[in-house]
Amino acid sequence: MPSIVPALEWLEGLAWTTAIRESAWGYPILETAHVAGIVAFAGLVIMMDLRLVGLAFTYAPMTQIQRRLFPWQMVGLAASTATGLLLCCIDPLRYYRNVFFWVKLVLFTLAGLNALAFHLKTYRMAERWDEDPHVAATARRAGAVSLVLWSATIISGRLIAYNWFG
């Protein structure tokens, strides 16, 4: 199987990735914007999840909370994804060799699939239990799974700073 390493070395050697990596402000600004985007995105996702599991905002219709928060969740997701991709570009080999980076990507994918499944299936049937403080069991489960997966994604992302198994 051909290795991806030469491609990553090429990416790392480009003039613009080198310039950002070596500048005093490039990495701190990207990293801080990445965290700000995550906090906005995941913070609002967690609010929706807490509604789903019945721990908060139980007197607001579930779909209304979700519809009004969705654009802001997407703003946070767009900001954190764009900055995250840039962070990968400026130091690709560091992440390639970091086990937490791969764990985070897997968890991120699983959390995304859970959200997608919720939107395509459970959410469509929301009318029946929308106003109910206790939503359908499948929706409660989706909320609980989302809480666990997004928290785990954040934790593994934070651990990328440590190279314990590198």
Add this chain to the structure above:
Amino acid sequence: MLPFFEWCDGLAMSQAYRESLYLFALTQCLHLVAVTTFVGAIAIVDLRLLGWGPVRQSRAELARSAQRILLWAGLAVLVTGIPQFTANALSSYSRSPVFAFKMALLAVALVFTATVRRWVTLADERRLPSWVPRAVGAVSLALWMGVTIGGRMITFYG
């Protein structure tokens, strides 16, 4: 302040944090999850104040529901923040301008949230001109995002 920093530094907890390879990192992780939850509970009400959040619930109802999350998440932020501070109080935080800035901003944000923001969220919605909740929501969001950003910057410009 020096005696206080020295006292923090000498605590058994601080020593345990400095000696353990994993304790500090795991505390940072939980701190970040707690901060995310806290900011989420702030943001849902601020968006409502700005007129962009959930509108079928009144501002007061939404704020009351968010308050419980704020208290629990705030407690978790504090519990996970204190050992991080005491372990490095003397060696780095005592001379970190970014940390001092974050703490000052945190104090402003806390006072603002417990006073002005609280009055406005609980006030009769028909009696306030519409720019008041909007301004309060914008200031609150800016303050708390500022604290979050300040916290992240400590590592870089300690």
